[in-house]
Amino acid sequence: MPACYSENIEMLEDLLGYRFNNKELLLDALTHKSYHHEKPDKAPRYNERLEFLGDSVLGLVIAESLFCYNILLTEADMSKMKSYLVKESMLFEIASRLSLGKYLRLGRGEESTGGRQKKSILSDAVEALFGAIFLDSDYKTAKSVILRLFSDKIDRIISKKEGHDFKSELQEKTQSLFGVLPEYKIVKQEGEEHKKIFTVEVYINGQLYGGGTGKSKKDAQMNAAKEAIKKLIDE
């Protein structure tokens, strides 16, 4: 283990829920280039290349989890959510939760100007850690580490979206565009009592604009409304 491995770095591994096979990779992820420039013998590498890799690892993990979470999320929904989830302030929150600042290897200049608290340095180091875990293990393992850290954020953003009232949104849109209200028709009820699946269609001016299914009439109407909104936007 490298000599400069003096901070109790196992605590960081505990918080990450991951033990590195190659501790040098972990160290690289925690090394800012200011430290490398000052002590190239102690730190032959720094974390920028790992940050580049980690950014893409994080990108795929978030994209996959949004994709699989709810098939009703459109590409536009997912793009917006992804940008929100991977932004600097989110990564900074995770860095704070990991107390990452105290593990960083910084040059004297950065140290004296509060580098350990800098959002950009800390969020870059979080991405570098994800890159290092990916290299040290595989995609699946990196995904499980990242999802553990992001699950509350993903749940929050999706439930906010799911909590959105598409029926009201559609009603506003049809009133302003056509001066009419949307009409919902139940076209199918399948399955036994308590396990019913409803299929609903929504019409605007007698024209079919969307369909949806759900475990309740309201769910099915919401999904139909969502599809109709998409169609109105696409038109």
Next chain:
Amino acid sequence: MPACYSENIEMLEDLLGYRFNNKELLLDALTHKSYHHEKPDKAPRYNERLEFLGDSVLGLVIAESLFCYNILLTEADMSKMKSYLVKESMLFEIASRLSLGKYLRLGRGEESTGGRQKKSILSDAVEALFGAIFLDSDYKTAKSVILRLFSDKIDRIISKKEGHDFKSELQEKTQSLFGVLPEYKIVKQEGEEHKKIFTVEVYINGQLYGGGTGKSKKDAQMNAAKEAIKKLIDE
């Protein structure tokens, strides 16, 4: 197998070097939203969500391969190369190689305005295919498919970068900045004849600016020059 699976889609799978377990995923990847809007019964989904996912799959595969290809590539090098490799015209080239146009499911409007040849539609479908393969298998499998399609492009861009003459670049820089030439010193020669490794340092005004190793003096000097350029830029 879906009824609309009439084109000999196995030829596409051969060119991809991948057989889908779930053929519906392949079909979704080939379905443009114009077709879905026209025939929602035949095509309950279209390829935009898969494209969103595939974009991130491709991003990680390219990032990983650049990262591992050459440790001398800086984050800035890799970012530039990645943007170049994933741009629309590259994906369009791959779509052409796969004759992807003939497999697309398009609505009549797109069909009549040459949608099968449109760069944006074809490059989106390539990304959607990558997303579908990833979902149908795993990251490792998707990576091998993507790398097979991209290997010539990655080799080309890296050899172009490697072909860059860092010694000349450094010489120009030191002359314009300090009015002197860089000086190279061989500081180590290791290994048997024909397997020698040279270590070279480069000095500007007597000050060490970089070091590099290589199988020839010239390679070692190139790597030292590259490091010195980085240092000059960082200063």
